[in-house]
Amino acid sequence: MTTSGTSARDTGVCARFVQVSDQQVPSPNPWSPLKISSAEIEKEIQRLADGESGLDGRRAASIVHPLSTDPGLGLAPGVDVTIEVLKPGEQTVVVRRNSSQVEIGIRGAGTVEAGGQTFGLRELDVCTIPSMKAYRHRNDSSDLWVRLSYSNAPLLTKLGVHYAEQLTGDDAEPDIGRAEGRAAASGNSATDGDYTREKAPDFPIADSGARMRGYEFLVDIEAVPNDALNWPWTEVTRHLSSEVGDGKRTIMALYNPATGRRQGATHSFFVTAARMPAGTPARRVDRGHRHTSMAINYHFSGAGSSVVDGEEIDWAAGDLLLSAPGWREHSHHPGPEGCGVFTVQDHPLQIAMESLIWQEDMYGPILTLGAEAGQTGYVGPREAGD
Ligand SMILES: [Fe+2]
Numbered sequence: 001m002t003t004s005g006t007s008a009r010d011t012g013v014c015a016r017f018v019q020v021s022d023q024q025v026p027s028p029n030p031w032s033p034l035k036i037s038s039a040e041i042e043k044e045i046q047r048l049a050d051g052e053s054g055l056d057g058r059r060a061a062s063i064v065h066p067l068s069t070d071p072g073l074g075l076a077p078g079v080d081v082t083i084e085v086l087k088p089g090e091q092t093v094v095v096r097r098n099s100s101q102v103e104i105g106i107r108g109a110g111t112v113e114a115g116g117q118t119f120g121l122r123e124l125d126v127c128t129i130p131s132m133k134a135y136r137h138r139n140d141s142s143d144l145w146v147r148l149s150y151s152n153a154p155l156l157t158k159l160g161v162h163y164a165e166q167l168t169g170d171d172a173e174p175d176i177g178r179a180e181g182r183a184a185a186s187g188n189s190a191t192d193g194d195y196t197r198e199k200a201p202d203f204p205i206a207d208s209g210a211r212m213r214g215y216e217f218l219v220d221i222e223a224v225p226n227d228a229l230n231w232p233w234t235e236v237t238r239h240l241s242s243e244v245g246d247g248k249r250t251i252m253a254l255y256n257p258a259t260g261r262r263q264g265a266t267h268s269f270f271v272t273a274a275r276m277p278a279g280t281p282a283r284r285v286d287r288g289h290r291h292t293s294m295a296i297n298y299h300f301s302g303a304g305s306s307v308v309d310g311e312e313i314d315w316a317a318g319d320l321l322l323s324a325p326g327w328r329e330h331s332h333h334p335g336p337e338g339c340g341v342f343t344v345q346d347h348p349l350q351i352a353m354e355s356l357i358w359q360e361d362m363y364g365p366i367l368t369l370g371a372e373a374g375q376t377g378y379v380g381p382r383e384a385g386d
Helices: 038-050 153-158 169-176 233-239 257-262 347-352
Strands: 034-036 059-062 080-086 094-097 101-107 110-114 117-121 126-129 135-138 145-151 164-167 202-204 211-213 251-253 270-276 295-308 311-316 320-324 330-345 357-359
Touching (some): 038 059, 038 080, 080 135, 094 169, 110 126, 164 169, 257 347, 311 320, 320 330
Antiparallel strands (some): 034 320, 059 080, 094 135, 094 164, 101 145, 202 211, 251 270, 270 330, 295 311
8 A cells, every 4th residue: 555655565675464363372482591611711811812902992702692693692682791801001992882781890900981980990890881871991900801791782783773883083082071972961952942841741541540741751851860880899798798697698789779660780780799608508409480581690709509490500600600591490509618699680671671570489479570569578599598
């Protein structure tokens, strides 16, 4: 059918119709768990250090799951983990991109500049680089600097909307020192005119709570400042248990208030630091729990094992583990010497999509976290001790 003189055929492509009625009800189809050993990571760090840096100033390699396919390669669906290496004196080209990042220092030290914030990142320090903040990394130390960088770039790439630009010349320095985007800093005439959120129409419809609103509610949306944040390990460690029975938590979230009720470090990722002291009572291997969000663990001390859909996977300090592909049942079991773990999970993204379903007890209900009453008395699968 032709409308306004244009037909679908004019574009040279046509939609197809796929019968979906009477098909099987869909069910999650998660990837397999995957461990990248400390030896594998070390070998890749050495390879990057021995080679040439890229034109962007980076020495970087993404860790790709064998089931990952283009576009949007990653370690888990929608998530990549990149080993980032800089030699002494090196720095990266200034970049900004609409993906956001969580970084963990795993060796050495350097400086992160992002959207008006500057801080040092040492071993086990964590930081965020929010979307569209210009950023640069600089190794101003005398040793190799290595980070793990997690991002939602593969999801955006799959959606066909991963945007990135390198900022060079006169743009770079002003952008990296600026917390706001360029458009906001130079003034936005829409905020001064008649078409603003405050002046826009907004009417109730019927009696169900539905409304009709002016488009200004979107295009003049309330902004939530989201600066780059850092969590120095020297401060984080003080809040984690170091001896059995010291009354401190063994796992805590690294929280960014900009993410509100979605409890993220970024708008995509929930990040926890965990330390099980030596002598933590062994947990009886029984059933685990599962959730549609994925979990990637970086083990920085100790040793233990995880059980993922019945498969036991041993791990030790320096190992990275896709320990919980979405909806796989999993539980974690530190050994007698205890362990330290950073975990990155995409809960905030899934809460925003109202897709975070969670089954804490494999014989219990499936809850939609964020959309219905959650769990109380929660102590976590590592702490339950049963
Ligand atoms: Fe979990």
